[in-house]
Amino acid sequence: MADIEAAKINHDNHLLLDQPCLRLPYELLRKNFRSVHYPLEKESTSVKNLLKETANGSLNGKASPQDVVKNLDLMLVKMRGLKRKLTAAAEEEDRLYRQMDSRVAHMRELADLNTVDDVKYEAWSRQRLDRLLVDYMLRHGYDSSAIALADERGMRDLVDIDTFVAMSKIRKSLEGGSVQEALAWCNENKKELRKMQSNLEFMLRCQQYIEMMRTGAQSRMLEAITHAKKHITPFNDTFPEEVSNMAGLLAYRPDTALEPYASLYSASRWQRLADAFVEAHLKLLNLPMNPLLHIALSAGLSALKTPACHSTHQDQASQDEAPEPPIQNGTSTSATPPAAPKHHPHHPHHGTASLTTRVCPICSTELNALARDVRYAHHGKSRLLEHDLMLLPNGRVYGKARLDEYAAKSGLAPGQVKDLVTGEVYETSELRKVFVS
Structure with missing residues (x-):
């Protein structure tokens, strides 16, 4: 049941990130309308007044035939100029409506999906990632790269190239x-x-x-x-x-x-x-100041961030040495023992390394600065925690039942446990119970 709940797509949260994608064509349509509304009113009023003046002058004999012809030519010039402006505005309006249709269709694809396990969701999320990358590159001046990616993926109508290039x-x-x-x-x-x-x-x-x-x-x-x-x-x-x-x-x-x-x-x-x-x-244009890619990353980083990720020790460690691999287990990193260890809880004990470990995203040099100002994760209900967590001296956390099972399979003596990743053996008296905060 927990897995089903976790895999279910929250459409409202997805739309929060994709609001600018739907909003910008609407804002540009308003701008396009304003750009022609005033010239249309001004030129049409001018032509009507000139036509009235010419007609009255012709009827009462105050205007010569040459003046009438001159006024007619002037009216034609004004109307041709107005027609060019209206034609350009109509073409821009058609382009924006085409963009809106494409973006609504793109969002409708998401509405038809219910879980992240759906095979169609991977393709849709990949296209959204491409959109975020194009947005990021356009905001930072990499116009040619953004255009090349948009053309390669065939999603010109889903990104705002012309606006950001200007x-x-x-x-x-x-x-x-x-x-x-x-x-x-x-x-x-x-x-x-x-x-x-x-x-x-x-x-x-x-x-x-x-x-x-x-x-x-x-x-x-x-x-x-x-x-x-x-x-x-x-x-x-x-x-x-x-x-x-x-x-x-x-x-x-x-x-x-x-x-x-x-x-x-x-x-x-x-x-x-x-x-x-x-x-x-x-x-x-009612667009966010930060790139959408940063907003998406910040949301994900906030879900992983713990107070230890930007602790005084971690800040000093990042200056003195490269980040070490984190612990490999299926438990939440928000678990803390009664007495905190001197090392980062995401990382194994100094001197311990494993090819199966992965770098903590929050503590990585690429994302550490971006994650510094995001909020800590708040989990109302922890679904992935093992029961009766135990902290090993090397900083790794496992459930007691799993440690006992692995010790039995490894043929260890009573009172001993073995790290599932590094293979280190410890006495059970060295273990400390972990409580979830």
């Missing part, structure tokens, strides 16, 4: 010292950024001002003052300290050591601007 392009331009692309993006999303109370555009305008001041040329400094009056001073009520620092920058050159002006001239500001843009971009 984000990566602007991020790289900021890291390269250009704010033009980011300012254009801010202008496209001005209303949404204002609702979010984002300071990204203000930071970009400040950086423009700083770069003008960096040159030291008189003409550029006058241009910087004009720029500040137009783009920085209006934010005095919202960001008074920052505006004051920008004003004070007039008295200091780039080689100053006085703070905060030295930091304002620092080249590291470009990286902070890039990070601020990525944060605003993800927040605008």
Whole structure:
């Protein structure tokens, strides 16, 4: 019964991780609608007014035939331009609807599965892992690798390549010292950024001002003052300290050591601007700040983490030597003896090694930092614990019945037990009873 319960798929928990996959096309559809709604209203109103003016002028004789023809040509130009915008928006809408259909179908496959033992679940979970890997690579700028993986797996409609490639392009331009692309993006999303109370555009305008001041040329400094009056001073009520620092920058050159002006001239500001843009971009689209792969790993690591995984001893051991293999048994690592041993409970005694042991995921060098801030596992009911646990001197934990059975099969003398993995023999008086906390 316990195995059946453990193998049962919790669809709600799966959907928590896959929410961004379903949400993003919807957010992009809203953005696509907003991008054409205002031009449509503006151009259609302009054409209607011009048509009315032309018709009235033609009827009362105030407009010459040449003026009428000129106005008609102008209306045709405006309508053709509007048609191009609407055509592009319609194509984008079709693409997003196709993505939504593919993603809903992908999630429907999961809804039809009930247990992880189903042969179809392995293929579905493998495809989800590929999605998480593509998301991770796109967020870290490995665009070509992400595109290659998506094309190889045939899942372009399940990942958000175009969105993240556009984000990566602007991020790289900021890291390269250009704010033009980011300012254009801010202008496209001005209303949404204002609702979010984002300071990204203000930071970009400040950086423009700083770069003008960096040159030291008189003409550029006058241009910087004009720029500040137009783009920085209006934010005095919202960001008074920052505006004051920008004003004070007039008295200091780039080689100053006085703070905060030295930091304002620092080249590291470009990286902070890039990070601020990525944060605003993800927040605008309701996407998580961390890669989905990290979120999935954190959930799994939390289920395995115990207080000993980041103990003072473990932190010191990770600096002094490589991690040793953990104990190999079928019991929960949350079991603790009355007196804790001096070594990590996941690991065998120093000097003991076995090819059958595995590295503790939490204590591995690859995942230790990621697991440091996740919560400890909380098990309301332990289903995998053996009865009457005993701790061997080498740090391994087994059930007493299994130790007795193995000792009998090994032909040991009464009062002796044998480690099932290493083969070490101990007296029963050396064993200590383990209690589950």
